[in-house]
Amino acid sequence: MVDHGHLTSLFENATEGIILTGTEGKIVLINPAAERMFGYEGKEVYGQPIEVLIPDEYRRGHKNLREGFYKSPANRSMGHNRDLYGKRKDGTKIPVEVSLSHYKKDGELFVIAFIVDITLRKQIERNMLEQQSQLEKVSDEIRKLNSDLEVKVEERTMILKEALEKLEQSQTELSEALDKEKQLNEIKSRFVSMASHEFRTPLSTVLSSASLLSSYVEKADYEKCNRHIDKIKSAVKHLNDILEDFLSLGKLDEGKVATNISEFDLKEFIHETVDEMKGLLKTGQSFDSVYNGEGMVRSDKKLLKNILINLITNAIKFSEQNKKISIETSVDDKVAKISVTDRGIGISPQDQQHLFSSFFRGFNATNIAGTGLGLHIVKRYIDLLHGNVNLKSELGVGTTVSISFPVK
Numbered sequence: 001m002v003d004h005g006h007l008t009s010l011f012e013n014a015t016e017g018i019i020l021t022g023t024e025g026k027i028v029l030i031n032p033a034a035e036r037m038f039g040y041e042g043k044e045v046y047g048q049p050i051e052v053l054i055p056d057e058y059r060r061g062h063k064n065l066r067e068g069f070y071k072s073p074a075n076r077s078m079g080h081n082r083d084l085y086g087k088r089k090d091g092t093k094i095p096v097e098v099s100l101s102h103y104k105k106d107g108e109l110f111v112i113a114f115i116v117d118i119t120l121r122k123q124i125e126r127n128m129l130e131q132q133s134q135l136e137k138v139s140d141e142i143r144k145l146n147s148d149l150e151v152k153v154e155e156r157t158m159i160l161k162e163a164l165e166k167l168e169q170s171q172t173e174l175s176e177a178l179d180k181e182k183q184l185n186e187i188k189s190r191f192v193s194m195a196s197h198e199f200r201t202p203l204s205t206v207l208s209s210a211s212l213l214s215s216y217v218e219k220a221d222y223e224k225c226n227r228h229i230d231k232i233k234s235a236v237k238h239l240n241d242i243l244e245d246f247l248s249l250g251k252l253d254e255g256k257v258a259t260n261i262s263e264f265d266l267k268e269f270i271h272e273t274v275d276e277m278k279g280l281l282k283t284g285q286s287f288d289s290v291y292n293g294e295g296m297v298r299s300d301k302k303l304l305k306n307i308l309i310n311l312i313t314n315a316i317k318f319s320e321q322n323k324k325i326s327i328e329t330s331v332d333d334k335v336a337k338i339s340v341t342d343r344g345i346g347i348s349p350q351d352q353q354h355l356f357s358s359f360f361r362g363f364n365a366t367n368i369a370g371t372g373l374g375l376h377i378v379k380r381y382i383d384l385l386h387g388n389v390n391l392k393s394e395l396g397v398g399t400t401v402s403i404s405f406p407v408k
Helices: 004-013 032-038 056-071 119-144 150-218 222-253 266-280 301-317 374-384
Strands: 017-021 027-030 084-087 093-105 108-117 261-265 286-293 296-300 324-331 335-342 388-394 398-406
Touching (some): 017 032, 032 108, 093 119, 119 150, 266 286, 266 324, 301 335, 301 374, 301 398, 374 388
Parallel strands (some): 286 324
Antiparallel strands (some): 017 027, 084 093, 093 108, 324 335, 335 398, 388 398
C-alpha cells in the first residue's frame, strides 16, 4: 500500500523536476523543483501547453514529436544521446535530460516528465575536454623539451602533475553527479509505482469482474452477476473517492474554495447526512446520534457536509463489523461542536502528530484503501469556517475527531 506521506514528500522535495501533462500536452501538475528550474512561481504554467517550456526554435518539431508520442506512447529513460534544451521564463535556455512515463485515467492519457538540469554536468564535461586538450599540449611540449635542461623538464613535469590533479578532480565531480542522477532515477521509479498503485488495484477489479460478468449472464447466474456488479461499483466508488480527494486538494491549493454562509437547521442537516451514510455501513455497524442545543445556525452548509462525510466515512472504514459509531452534537449561542467516535483500530501517538498532513497514513492503515488526504482536507475546510479540529485516539480502542465552528 502506498504511503502518501512519502509520496507528497517525494513530489514536493525532489531535486528533479516533475511535470504531469494531460490532453493536448497541457500542464496539469508541476513540482517546486521544476518551477525553480524554469523560473516560474506558483501555478503560472498550469493549463498551458508543455511547449511553453521549449525554446522557440524547437517548438514546431517538439509538437510533432509529442503528437506522435500520444499516438504510440512508450516509456523513455534519461539520455538517448540527444542534446535537449528547456526555456526559462526569462527566455534563457538550459540543457536538460528528460525521462517520460505514462498512464491512462478515465480514457485520458497522462504523461509524466522527469527533468534534470544538466548545466553543471555540461560545464564539467567542457572543463574535462579543455583539460584533456591542455594535457595533450603539455605532453607534446615535454616530448620536445626532453633534450633541454633538467630544470625545464622538472618545470613541465609539475605543470603536467597539476593538470592531472585537476582532471582527476573533475572526473570525481562528474562521477558524483552521475551517482546522484542514478539515485534520482530510482526515486522516480518508486514515485511512479506508488502513484499508479492506488488506481491499478480498483481498475483490475473492474476489468476482471466485467470479464466474468458476461459468462454468468449467459448462464443466467444472477447471484454471481450481482456479486461482480457490486465489486465493480465498489471499485469505481474507490476511484471516485480518490479523484474527489485530489480535486478538493487542488481547489484548496489554488484558493478556489470560498465560503457561502446561510442559515439552516443543523439538527435536521445532521440527521439527513447520517441517514445518507447508512448505505456504507458494514455488517452489524450502526449509528448513535445525539443532539443538544439550538437547531438554527449560520455557516457554510456545503463545506460542513463535506467535513461530516469525511469523518463518518473514516469511522466506518477503520472500524470492524458490529461496531457502533457515535455522532454527538452540542450547540450554544456562539459555537457548535460535532464529535464522531468509532471503536476501530485507533492511531498511535507517533502517527497522530502527522495525521493532518497531506498523503499521510498511519502504520496500521496500510491495508485499508485511501489517499491519506481526508483529515488534511477536513482541516483546510474547518479553517475556512474559522473553526478548529481535534483528535483523540488509542490503539485498539478507537478514535474521536471533534470539530467546532462559530454559528453566527
